[in-house]
Amino acid sequence: MPVSTLPAGLVNRNGHYYLRIVIPKELRHLYPSSGKLPKERIWVSLNTTDLRAAKIAMKPAGARYDRIFKAQLEGLPARVALTEDDLHEAALGAYNERIALDTWLRMGVVTDADRAAMWAFLRREHDEDEAHGIMLEAEREVAYHATVRAELNAAMRAEAGRFGESTVREDVENFIREKHLDAKPGTVARKKIASAVQRGMIEAFRRGDELDDGDFTGAVKDPLVSAPRTPRAKPGEGILEVFDKFEKHNPENCNADTLAQSKYAFRLFASTLPDRATIDAITKASVRDWVDLCREYPRRASDTKAFKGLKSMEDVIEANRNLEEDLKPFVSAKTINRWLSAVGAFCKWAINQGHLDREVNPCHGLYLNVEERPPETFTPEQLQTIFSSDMFAGDVTRDHWFWTSLVQMFTGMRQGEVAQLLVKDVFEQHDRHTIFVTKRGGGGKSLKTVSSERVVVVHPELVRLGFIRHVEAMKAAGAERLFPAAAKNSRGQWIADYSREFSRHLARIGVKDGPGLSSHSFRHTAIDAMRGGGYLDEEIAPIVGHAMTKLQTSGYGKVPEDRVRRDAPVIDSITYGDLDLSHLRVG
Incomplete structure (x- = not known):
C-alpha cells in the first residue's frame, strides 16, 4: 500500500500498524533512549493489521499522549534567564x-x-x-x-x-x-x-x-x-533550594521567627555568590568577603525607600554612600555575628548531611569582636514603680498583660514562652507546682531551640500573687490556653503588641529614658537574682532554657523528684530586696 494513503503519523511495519508520536522538545529529556541522543519519537503499537481499525485506534492513542504531554509541560519548572x-x-x-x-x-x-x-x-x-x-x-x-x-x-x-x-x-x-x-x-x-x-x-x-x-x-x-567559571547547580541543588531543605529539617527546632531571620541572613549571603552557583561556592573566602560587605551594609535596608529595587548588597552599599549627609548607619557587629551564626548553622547541617564537603565550617574564625555589655536589668526601685503603676495595681484584668512580666521575673522564662502556655502545662508534681515549657500539646506553640524545653518550678511569690488560682479558674472554665487573648503577629511572634506598649509604659512612668530596658529585661533580671542567690550559671542554665542536654520526661512534663528538688532552691533564691508586692497578692 503506498505510504501516501496513510494518515500522518500512521506507519505500517511488516504488516502491523504503529502510531508515530513526536515528543515535544521540552520533554525529550524525560524519554531517555539507549543511545546518546534524546528520543524524538514514540512508536505506539495499535495492535492491528487492519488499516480501518488502525485509523480508528490512532485517535484515542494520540489523544492519550496529548494529555500526558500537556500534564508534563505544566509540571516543568519556570524558565530561567540566561547567564x-x-x-x-x-x-x-x-x-x-x-x-x-x-x-x-x-x-x-x-x-x-x-x-x-x-x-x-x-x-x-x-x-x-x-x-x-x-x-x-x-x-x-x-x-x-x-x-x-x-x-x-x-x-x-x-x-x-x-x-x-x-x-x-x-x-x-x-x-x-x-x-x-x-x-x-x-x-x-x-x-x-x-x-x-x-x-x-x-x-x-x-x-x-x-x-x-x-x-x-x-x-x-x-x-x-x-575562562574558568563557577559550576552551576542542577535543578533542586541550588544553594537556596538546599537551604529550603535545612529549613524543613530544622535541626535545632527553631521557632518560625528565628527561621525567618536565618533565611533573611542566608539570602543576603547567597546574593553575593555567582548566579545559580552550587553549594560548593560556600568557602571561607566567600563568607569572609560577605562579612566585609556586611560591615558597610545599612540598617533596615529592606525598609528604606532609597534602596527599593536594588538586588545586590553592593548596589545597596553604593546607594547608601551616595546619600552623603543622609548616610544610613551600618548594621552592628552584633547583628553581623547573628547573621554569620545563621549561615554557620546551615553549613554545620550541610556538612553533616553530606551536601557540603568541608573539614571545617567556613564560618569558623570569622566572627567579629564585640564588646559584650551585660543586658540591662531592673533595680528593686524600678520594679516597685512598675508594679505600683496602673498596668498592675488597682482594678485591672489579670490576663497576659498582668501575668507575663511577673512570671518572667520569678522564673526567667522568655516572654513568648509565657504567652503560649496551655492550662495543662501547669501542674503539681513532687509537692511543687511546675510549668512545662514545651511545644508539645498543640496550641501553635514553638520553642527557640531544642534546649528550651524544660520544667520550671513555680516560685512561692507567684502562688501568693494568685497565679495558681488563675490556672485553676481557666481549667474550670474549660479553657485550653492559659491566656486566651495572647496572640501571634504575622512573623509568628507572641504578644508583640504587649512588647511595644510595655516599652512606652516604662517611658511614661519614668523607668526608662532611651533604649535598653524592655519587657524582655525581666528574664535577665531573674537570672541576675539567681546569681545573687549564690548559684552558678551552670546551675541556672537548665532552668532558663540553656541546657546542654535534651530534657528527658516520662509522660507530659513529668520529671524525677530529684530534678524538682535540685531546681526548687535555685528558683526560691529569686528575691528583689525591699520590693513589696503585697498590694497584688490575693487572700
Whole structure:
C-alpha cells in the first residue's frame, strides 16, 4: 500500500500498524533512549493489521499522549534567564564534544559492528527514510571528515558574527531544553547561545587544523571557551533550594521567627555568590568577603525607600554612600555575628548531611569582636514603680498583660514562652507546682531551640500573687490556653503588641529614658537574682532554657523528684530586696 494513503503519523511495519508520536522538545529529556541522543519519537503499537481499525485506534492513542504531554509541560519548572555561566557551558560543551568526535574519526576505529549498532539505533528512533539520511551523513563525515570539517568551519565562521543559528540549531534547542532557559526563537538570548555553541566548535576546528599541521601545542584562545567559571547547580541543588531543605529539617527546632531571620541572613549571603552557583561556592573566602560587605551594609535596608529595587548588597552599599549627609548607619557587629551564626548553622547541617564537603565550617574564625555589655536589668526601685503603676495595681484584668512580666521575673522564662502556655502545662508534681515549657500539646506553640524545653518550678511569690488560682479558674472554665487573648503577629511572634506598649509604659512612668530596658529585661533580671542567690550559671542554665542536654520526661512534663528538688532552691533564691508586692497578692 503506498505510504501516501496513510494518515500522518500512521506507519505500517511488516504488516502491523504503529502510531508515530513526536515528543515535544521540552520533554525529550524525560524519554531517555539507549543511545546518546534524546528520543524524538514514540512508536505506539495499535495492535492491528487492519488499516480501518488502525485509523480508528490512532485517535484515542494520540489523544492519550496529548494529555500526558500537556500534564508534563505544566509540571516543568519556570524558565530561567540566561547567564554568562550558561554561555560558557554551551561553548565548552560544544568544544569538548567536537574534540571527542574529531579524535574518534582520526583514529579510524569505525568498524562494521559500529555501523550495525548505529543502524539498529537509528531504526528504533527514526522512520526508514530519516534513518537512511542520518546514516549517509555519518558515513560521509567518516569518509571525508577533514573536508566536512572545513566546510562546517567556514559556514560557522560566516554565521557566528551575524548571530545566526542554522549550523547549530539542533544543538541550541537541546541546550535550551536541558537548562530550561528563557530563550525563544529570535530573542537576544537564543542568538547568544547559538554564537557560544559556534565559538566552541570553531575553537575545536582550530585544534583540528593545528593537528593537520603536526602542531600538538595548541591552546584555547577564545576566552568564552577557556575562562574558568563557577559550576552551576542542577535543578533542586541550588544553594537556596538546599537551604529550603535545612529549613524543613530544622535541626535545632527553631521557632518560625528565628527561621525567618536565618533565611533573611542566608539570602543576603547567597546574593553575593555567582548566579545559580552550587553549594560548593560556600568557602571561607566567600563568607569572609560577605562579612566585609556586611560591615558597610545599612540598617533596615529592606525598609528604606532609597534602596527599593536594588538586588545586590553592593548596589545597596553604593546607594547608601551616595546619600552623603543622609548616610544610613551600618548594621552592628552584633547583628553581623547573628547573621554569620545563621549561615554557620546551615553549613554545620550541610556538612553533616553530606551536601557540603568541608573539614571545617567556613564560618569558623570569622566572627567579629564585640564588646559584650551585660543586658540591662531592673533595680528593686524600678520594679516597685512598675508594679505600683496602673498596668498592675488597682482594678485591672489579670490576663497576659498582668501575668507575663511577673512570671518572667520569678522564673526567667522568655516572654513568648509565657504567652503560649496551655492550662495543662501547669501542674503539681513532687509537692511543687511546675510549668512545662514545651511545644508539645498543640496550641501553635514553638520553642527557640531544642534546649528550651524544660520544667520550671513555680516560685512561692507567684502562688501568693494568685497565679495558681488563675490556672485553676481557666481549667474550670474549660479553657485550653492559659491566656486566651495572647496572640501571634504575622512573623509568628507572641504578644508583640504587649512588647511595644510595655516599652512606652516604662517611658511614661519614668523607668526608662532611651533604649535598653524592655519587657524582655525581666528574664535577665531573674537570672541576675539567681546569681545573687549564690548559684552558678551552670546551675541556672537548665532552668532558663540553656541546657546542654535534651530534657528527658516520662509522660507530659513529668520529671524525677530529684530534678524538682535540685531546681526548687535555685528558683526560691529569686528575691528583689525591699520590693513589696503585697498590694497584688490575693487572700
